[in-house]
Amino acid sequence: MEFRNLCSLETFRDICSPSGYSVNLEDVIKTEFTRIKGVTYLDHAGATLYPESAVREFCLDISKNVYGNPHSHNPSSRLTQDTVDHVRYRILQHFNTTPEEYSVIFTSGSTAALKLVSEAFPWSAPTATEPGSLFCYLTDNHTSVVGIRGPASAQGALPIPVSPREVEGRARDGAEGAGGRDGPGACQTPHLFCYPAQSNFSGRKYPLGHVRGIRARRLYPACDHRGRWFVLLDAAAHVGCSALNLQSCAADFVPLSFYKMFGFPTGLGALLVRNQAAACLEKSYFGGGTAAGYLAGEDYFVPTANVCDRFEDGSVSFLDIIALSHSFDALQRITGGMDQIQPHAFGLARYTHMLLSCLCHGNGHPVARMYTQGQFDSPDTQGAILNFNLLDGCGHIIGYSQVDKLASLYNIHLRTGCFCNTGACQHFLDITDQEVKNNLKAGHVCGDSIDLVDGKPTGSVRVSFGYMSTFDDCQTFLSFVVDCFVEKPPRVDRVRLENLRQTKTGPCGNSHRKRLIKPPANGGIEQEVETRRPAGPSLVGCVRPSSGVDTTLPKNPYILTHIYIYPVKSCAAFEVCDWPLGASGLLFDRSWMVVNGHGVCLSQKREPRLCQILPRVHLSLGQLSLSAPGMDNLSVPLESAATLRTSQRVCQSKVCSDRVETVDSGDEAAAWLSDFLGQPCRLIRQSPDSIRGGQKRLDTASTAALSLVNEAQYLLINQASVDLIQEQIRSRQESSEDSQPLERQDLISRFRANLVVAGVEPFEEDSWSQLIIGNAQFLVGGRCGRCQMICVDQDTGAKSKAPLLALSACRSGKLTFGVYLSREVQGDSPSARALSVGSAVLHRTLDPSL
Numbered sequence: 097m098e099f100r101n102l103c104s105l106e107t108f109r110d111i112c113s114p115s116g117y118s119v120n121l122e123d124v125i126k127t128e129f130t131r132i133k134g135v136t137y138l139d140h141a142g143a144t145l146y147p148e149s150a151v152r153e154f155c156l157d158i159s160k161n162v163y164g165n166p167h168s169h170n171p172s173s174r175l176t177q178d179t180v181d182h183v184r185y186r187i188l189q190h191f192n193t194t195p196e197e198y199s200v201i202f203t204s205g206s207t208a209a210l211k212l213v214s215e216a217f218p219w220s221a222p223t224a225t226e227p228g229s230l231f232c233y234l235t236d237n238h239t240s241v242v243g244i245r246g247p248a249s250a251q252g253a254l255p256i257p258v259s260p261r262e263v264e265g266r267a268r269d270g271a272e273g274a275g276g277r278d279g280p281g282a283c284q285t286p287h288l289f290c291y292p293a294q295s296n297f298s299g300r301k302y303p304l305g306h307v308r309g310i311r312a313r314r315l316y317p318a319c320d321h322r323g324r325w326f327v328l329l330d331a332a333a334h335v336g337c338s339a340l341n342l343q344s345c346a347a348d349f350v351p352l353s354f355y356k357m358f359g360f361p362t363g364l365g366a367l368l369v370r371n372q373a374a375a376c377l378e379k380s381y382f383g384g385g386t387a388a389g390y391l392a393g394e395d396y397f398v399p400t401a402n403v404c405d406r407f408e409d410g411s412v413s414f415l416d417i418i419a420l421s422h423s424f425d426a427l428q429r430i431t432g433g434m435d436q437i438q439p440h441a442f443g444l445a446r447y448t449h450m451l452l453s454c455l456c457h458g459n460g461h462p463v464a465r466m467y468t469q470g471q472f473d474s475p476d477t478q479g480a481i482l483n484f485n486l487l488d489g490c491g492h493i494i495g496y497s498q499v500d501k502l503a504s505l506y507n508i509h510l511r512t513g514c515f516c517n518t519g520a521c522q523h524f525l526d527i528t529d530q531e532v533k534n535n536l537k538a539g540h541v542c543g544d545s546i547d548l549v550d551g552k553p554t555g556s557v558r559v560s561f562g563y564m565s566t567f568d569d570c571q572t573f574l575s576f577v578v579d580c581f582v583e584k585p586p587r588v589d590r591v592r593l594e595n596l597r598q599t600k601t602g603p604c605g606n607s608h609r610k611r612l613i614k615p616p617a618n619g620g621i622e623q624e625v626e627t628r629r630p631a632g633p634s635l636v637g638c639v640r641p642s643s644g645v646d647t648t649l650p651k652n653p654y655i656l657t658h659i660y661i662y663p664v665k666s667c668a669a670f671e672v673c674d675w676p677l678g679a680s681g682l683l684f685d686r687s688w689m690v691v692n693g694h695g696v697c698l699s700q701k702r703e704p705r706l707c708q709i710l711p712r713v714h715l716s717l718g719q720l721s722l723s724a725p726g727m728d729n730l731s732v733p734l735e736s737a738a739t740l741r742t743s744q745r746v747c748q749s750k751v752c753s754d755r756v757e758t759v760d761s762g763d764e765a766a767a768w769l770s771d772f773l774g775q776p777c778r779l780i781r782q783s784p785d786s787i788r789g790g791q792k793r794l795d796t797a798s799t800a801a802l803s804l805v806n807e808a809q810y811l812l813i814n815q816a817s818v819d820l821i822q823e824q825i826r827s828r829q830e831s832s833e834d835s836q837p838l839e840r841q842d843l844i845s846r847f848r849a850n851l852v853v854a855g856v857e858p859f860e861e862d863s864w865s866q867l868i869i870g871n872a873q874f875l876v877g878g879r880c881g882r883c884q885m886i887c888v889d890q891d892t893g894a895k896s897k898a899p900l901l902a903l904s905a906c907r908s909g910k911l912t913f914g915v916y917l918s919r920e921v922q923g924d925s926p927s928a929r930a931l932s933v934g935s936a937v938l939h940r941t942l943d944p945s946l
Contacts, residue, residue, distance in 0.1 A: 119430065124147075124564065125564065127148075128147035128426075128430065129148070129564055134507055135509065136506070136509065136568075136572045136573060138510045138559040138561065138565075139509050139558075139560060140336060140480070140561055140562030140565065141296055141299075141333055142560070143355050143359060143362070144336055145359045146358055146360035146426075147359075147564075149429075150358070150419075150422045150425070150426035151360060153422045153425070154418070157418065157422065158415060162175070163175060163176045163179070164176055165411055166411065167384065167411055176414050180412065180417050183418070183420050184404070186421065187366065187368075188200060191350075192340075192342055193342040193343060193368075196371070197346070197371060198350075199368070199369045199371055199374060199403040200368060200404060201366060201367040201368075202364065202366050202413070203351075203365045203366060203367055204364065204365060205355075205365035206238075206240065206330070206332040206352055207353075207365075209349075209352070209365055209367035210241055210243070210351050212367055212407060213328060213349050213377075214244040214246070214248060215379065217376070217377065218286050218376050218377070219231075219248050219253040220251075220253070220285055221251065221252025227321065227323065229248070229251075229252070229253040229254070230253060230256055230287040230317065230323075231244060231253045231256070231287075231288050232256045232257075232258055232287065232288070232289045232317050232318075233245070233256075233257060233258065233289070233290040234257075234258055234259075234263070234290065234291040234519075235260070235522075236292065236297065236298075237292055237330065237519060238292065238296055238330060238516050238517055239518070241292070244288075244290065256317055258289075258316065260300075262317075263306060264315060265316070266319070267309070267316055267319055282322070283322035284323065286324050286376060287321060287323045287326065288325075288327075289317070289318065289326070290327075290329075290330065291306060292329075292332075293330065293331045293333070293334035294333045294334035294479045295481075295520055296481075296517055297481075297483055297515050297517040297521065298467055298468050298481065298524065299333075299445070299478055299479035299480065299481025299560070300470075301334070301476065301477050301478060301479055304329075304340075304345035307327045307329060307345050307346060307347045308346075310325050310327050311325050326349070326373055327347045327348050328348065328349040329345070329347035329349070330351060331350050331352045332353050333481075334479065336356045336357055337434075337438055337441040337479060337480050337563065338438050338479065339434035339435060339438065348369070348372075348373035349368070349369055350367070351366075351367050351368075352368070353365040357423075358420070358426075358427060359423075360419060360423060361416040361419040361423070364413055364416040364420065367407075369403060379399075379407065381409070382409070384409065384410045384411070385400075385409070385410060386399060386400060386405060386407070386408070386409055387399060387400060388400045388401065427563075430563070439475060441561040441563060441565060442478070442480050444480065444561045444566075444570055445479075445481065445482055445561050446472055446473075447567075447570055448570045449466065449468070450597070451574055452464050453592065454589045454596070455574075455582065455588065457489040457582055458489070458582075458585050458587060459489055460587060462487060462491075463486060463577065463581065464484045464485070464486055464487065464577075465484060465485050465487060466483070466484045467485075467524035468483065471596060480560055480565075481558060481559075482558065482560070483524070483556050483557070483558045484557055485553055485556045485557060486577065488583075488909055489583040492551065492908070493551070493552075494581060495548045495909075495910065496512035496513065496547045496557050497512060497545040497547040497881070497911075498547070498904070498909050498911045499512065499557050501883045501884065501911055502576070502900060504884060505884050505887060505900055506572070506576045510573075511557075511558045511559075511560070512547075512556070512557050512558070513555040513556075514556075515558060518542075525553050525554075525556065531549075531552070535549050535554060545881065559573060580904055580909075581904070654853050654854055654855055654937040654939070655853065656851060656853055656870075656931065656932070656934065656936075656937055657815065657852050657853060657854050658844065658849075659673070659674070659675055659850065659851060659852075659931055660672075660849065660851075660852075661682045661683075661684060662848065663684050663685065663688060663713050663720055664689060664690065664711045664720075664779070665689035665690070666689070666697075666699045666706045666707075667706050667711050668707055668710040669845060670710070670711055670712050670713065673932065674930060674931065676929060676930045677930060680809060681803055681809035681810055683713075684713045685803055685805070686803040686804040686805045687782055687804065688711070688732075688761065688779055688780065688781045688804070689749070689779075690773075690778070690779055690780075691749060691780055692776065692777060693776035695778075697749065697751060698773075698777065700893075701883070701885060704893035704894075705893050706773075707889075707891070708724050708891075709722055709772065710722070710724065713734070718733060719731045719732065719734060720732040720734060722768065724772050730765060730768045732761050732762075732779070747759070747780065751788070751804050751805075752807070754788050756783075756788060757782075757785060758780040758783055759781050759783050760780055761780060761781055782804050788801065800918040800919065808877050808878075808917065808918055809917060809918050809919060810850045811848070811849045811850050811851070811914050812867075812915055812916075812917055813849040813851075814852075814855035814858070814859070815840070815852060815853065815855060816855040816856060816858045816860070817855070817913065819858070820858040820906055821899065821902050821906060821913075822838060822839075822902075824902035828898065838899070842889070842891075845890040846885075846887075846888065846889075846890060846899055847882075848885070848886075851917070861876075862912075862915065864915065864939040864941055865940055865941060866939065867937060867938065867939050867940075868936075868937070868938040868939075869931055869937050870930075872929070874919050875917065876915050876916070876917060878915065879915055879916075880912060880915065882903060883911070884900060886899045886903070886913075887900050
């Protein structure tokens with residue numbers, strides 16, 4: 097059985113037997129989600145997609161009706177209040193409860209709802225006769241839940257992290273074991289236990305019965321501690337694809353965000369509060385609409401009796417709430433309800449999980465390491481989320497940022513990192529507390545692209561499905577993995593596949609007992625006959641630098657072959673034969689950048705036509721000239737620092753998260769750029785008073801001054817490495833329809849380096865630590881991570897996947913090419929303040945681990 101056959105719709109139906117909607121999903125996609133044509137959206141756990149009809153109906157509604165502030169009493173305000181109340185009832189109905197049992201407090205999102213609980217819960221410090229409050233939380237919780245421990249601790253509560261296995265593993269009859277049954281005179285110290293209905297990391301669903309078990313003090317930690325226990329059930333990740341019945345799971349507090357359910361509106365969430373628990377909540381701040389009465393000159397305040405009004409400070413976001421009504425309508429009309437959504441989304445996730453977990457490299461090694469509990473066999477215990485890391489043919493993890501970059505090239509939208517769930521990330525990736533602290537000290541922070549530290553992952557890849565996801569989404573994703581990360585020919589672990597197929601699946605499928613594949617004789621690994629293209633160069637067979645320690649300069653120096661400066665960031669290169677060195681790199685390199693009408697820097701990722709703008713610096717004339725097809729040349733003066741400070745408008749901009757002070761280059765330049773690019777643009781220059789320090793990286797922390805570059809003063813590449821990439825591209829093209837060759841110079845231009853050297857071995861530059869070029873000395877500051885920028889043809893702006901795919905193949909999925917250089921200018925001789933093509937290049941290798 098070939099892998100491509102497993103990717104068929106028939107196999108999908110056989111494996112998962114998904115329930116269908118009453119409407120044709122293909123028709124729904126064409127009418128409701130036209131904007132995602134060509135996009136494979138797999139981040140529904142982050143935010144699902146809204147149907148276009150919901151937005152149209154909402155816009156029609158607010159264009160025909162007048163909605164006023166609900167705190168007023170005029171007709172438009174009464175209409176608003178009645179509509180908001182109706183939406184509250186509809187939310188409660190969706191969760192199978194009533195206003196007699198629960199209240200809906202609107203917030204800006206789930207995080208705001210959690211913050212409200214953290215500030216209003218009646219935490220108590222221990223006394224001589226009573227224990228203090230406990231804040232207990234499952235370690236597999238979102239950051240926003242764990243963050244409750246700040247306010248809780250400040251008021252004397254004791255935070256207790258609880259691992260998932262402890263809840264039932266340490267359970268006992270707590271009411272008896274902790275000092276007798278509750279009753280008159282029993283301890284009334286309030287405690288709070290928080291856990292997710294579904295993990296946003298792995299998709300694991302936790303038993304909703306934990307709510308009753310904790311409240312009855314049968315489960316840990318409630319069984320070990322006297323007092324009155326409240327339960328917060330974080331439903332944010334659960335409610336996107338699953339129903340939540342609050343009749344059978346009466347949690348005290350249920351936070352959620354509506355964009356995870358409907359996609360629109362954003363910035364609106366709610367805290368569902370069980371009315372029996374609402375009385376315990378206390379707040380000190382009171383805003384508009386929350387007071388029954390108060391005095392301005394005396395500390396006198398009486399809150400309103402209504403729970404919702406009491407905690408909704410100021411006017412609610414009433415137009416967003418009205419939009420919510422239309423989102424409910426659209427969801428019901430398209431899907432028929434959550435009972436239809438859950439089996440559909442789970443079926444897609446289970447099918448993708450089965451194939452990805454059984455996919456192997458040509459040598460039989462697995463392609464993915466899955467992070468899940470159990471066998472992914474039931475929507476009652478698993479949501480529509482897959483979490484994993486990809487492995488190369490040697491079993492080494494491929495960093496998640498490399499996967500993300502290549503996925504973007506294929507227009508596949510997924511999520512990478514730790515997903516604001518450090519506890520689950522540590523558990524599945526086996527990261528110790530000390531390693532988290534060490535990584536932070538070394539420069540790795542949540543949300544950055546540092547995906548591997550000492551070969552160990554700092555995060556993972558997550559794909560998640562929604563009600564509008566399709567089988568084509570699964571196929572596209574799996575094909576992407578095979579194309580970019582699998583050593584050919586791909587194989588299938590048939591024994592594991594058969595075991596997964598025979599697992600009973602519950603509502604979304606039947607138990608599969610028939611044997612569809614005979615166990616092969618080669619240990620259960622089946623080879624696919626690759627017909628799409630023959631195997632190219634091995635992913636792990638590329639030339640690597642020697643591991644020996646080289647502490648002497650080589651006898652035969654290398655040669656500097658090209659010097660490029662990029663006066664305007666993201667525009668074309670200006671090649672020179674010799675050029676002076678400045679305090680922040682090559683003189684005038686990345687001194688200007690183009691920003692849009694909002695002041696945001698433009699790059700070739702979004703505006704590839706920037707590559708057709710050719711800047712040239714004329715030192716003798718004191719001018720920067722810009723030329724572009726169909727445009728007259730533009731000249732901008734190279735003004736002195738003193739002139740810049742006084743003659744041009746100063747503004748603030750950002751480059752790679754750094755705030756930089758810039759000066760505007762005038763209306764003439766703005767008009768020229770706007771005309772060519774077809775959108776409002778301006779040309780701005782780094783202010784002489786703006787000093788950027790080197791980016792802090794795990795391998796180095798440079799203090800060298802930076803211009804408007806992304807990472808470092810200089811970027812160097814090796815021609816031998818370029819030649820290997822060219823060879824890989826040519827090999828792939830020989831068996832594909834794309835026969836357009838890429839010449840060496842074309843590739844060099846795509847990598848946008850400042851300096852090109854004629855090396856001997858591909859990627860030997862990775863092991864260099866110091867360089868002397870001519871008379872100038874440089875320090876090597878790490879490797880350059882690459883993205884889809886290298887896919888842009890620097891002459892035409894056309895895009896091709898070939899360079900990035902070839903780089904991934906040559907580097908076993910690691911998208912690095914070239915090295916960063918920095919230079920200290922103090923004490924330099926005049927001869928060390930310029931570079932010339934043809935200069936000797938001497939390098940020193942100090943790190944044998946590379």
